[in-house]
Amino acid sequence: MKSIGFYAYQGWKTLWLRPGLSLLAGLLLAFALWLCAALLGTLLLLEDLRRDLLANLATDIELCHDVTDERKTHVADLAKKWPGVAEVHYISPDSALRVYSAEVGEDLDDLFGGNPFPPVLRVRFEGISHLWMDSLAAKACQWEGVIGVVYPREIWQRIDQLAGRIRGSFGFGALGLFLVSLMMVTLALRAQFMARRKEWRLLTLLGMGPSGLRLIAQVHAALIGAVSGALAVGGVWVLLFLYHLAFLEKLALPVWFYAVILLGGIAFMIPIGSLIGRAVNFHRV
């Protein structure tokens, strides 16, 4: 592998011998990566939004009026064991009535002839689906001392459905487009590689092994992947900037997201280069 520099140089050289094909392959792959990045970015942002919303949504476990402190603590302990629970805290009927009266201005004591609020354990979650919540709520209703579980099922359900739709139909569409683009990129790279077939034949006659040929094709493909990855990252950045201009709100994606797009371009292209290099056998006629 001492000759890796020479093979890398030949891969670099191949990139420039038919610049039109390089440009075509680079732009196609950049588009495919950008599409995936946009989809992944949307899902990430949606997940953030979902987490924020869910953190502000509360699930109330309503307890019997005559619940004992021991029972209350036991139910709270059971609730804390649920997956995704961020916080469980007790709201007494008196404090609920106080807050309600302060906010609404009605005296419910007069209206109902007593405090209508039950003792409540308020549970906050981070990242849990509404389906899971349904099953937890059904279980909690059977606990001793619990009279019901109240949670904003519809909002929860809508957020989950939206994320599912983006992952599902949009995801499959993007994956299909990505695969078609990848196929066209492969064809463009192969045409570019084969344009130097006489030189590859000469190099194999001079003693270059099949691994050398593969390495040249891999370097060639990886370079296209790196440039495309950078273009795709630029495209995502432009998209976020346009969003900022339009809605005056800054969206931020994690650094690893950009790294995945950039390295993803290279990672996708190396096996393709390997396939191209393997498909061409000049070693023997």
Added chain:
Amino acid sequence: MNSAAESHPAIVDLRGVSFRYPQGGGLHEIGLRILKAELVGIEGPTGAGKTTLVRLLSGVLSPQSGHGQVVGVFLGNEKGASLSGLRRQLGLVFQEEHFLEHETVLANVAAPLAIDGKPIGEQKARAMKMLVEVGLARSARRRPSQLSGGEKARLQIARALIREPMLLIADEPFAHLDSASASEIASLILRAHQRGTTVLVMTNRQDSWPYEARKLTLEGGRLRE
């Protein structure tokens, strides 16, 4: 012959090697033994099978029958790695012009050393020395397409000799050259032989090969002394 064989091991040893193309033509039961440091000339008309023999010796084609070895590598069963190993021990001068067209003359000569993974400094120094030897030093920065026919032939010789190969195989190195250029190329090949390189030259013009050599004739795919 026996005493010579003992002191000089065979670089090429073909026994009953045949190869036929589907459309006809090829080689029939070739027996060829070339000893170390020998100078052998094979003469034959166009279509006699000279290029086919070069392809067999360089592992591009595999014998369909018979067996043989070149520089210690058995022909026919060798895998990719040993084929590369075989070719790294050969210096090949092709009948057609085969160059890295987008590289300089210097880079073309240095290509075998680059494949071997030699440091760039060593590649350049040795390639330049070789270019000086074949009289192409002034053309080092030019492209092969900018060279004349004679210069291209000298470039091929320089590239073939840069590794100091065990066996130099030249397939019609004088074709398309005027007599002065042909004479220059013959001198370069002879000089390599005088330095101890085993040489096999294929030619269809016996008169372009005026030096002392073991001469063989290839006709209709059959080789005879």
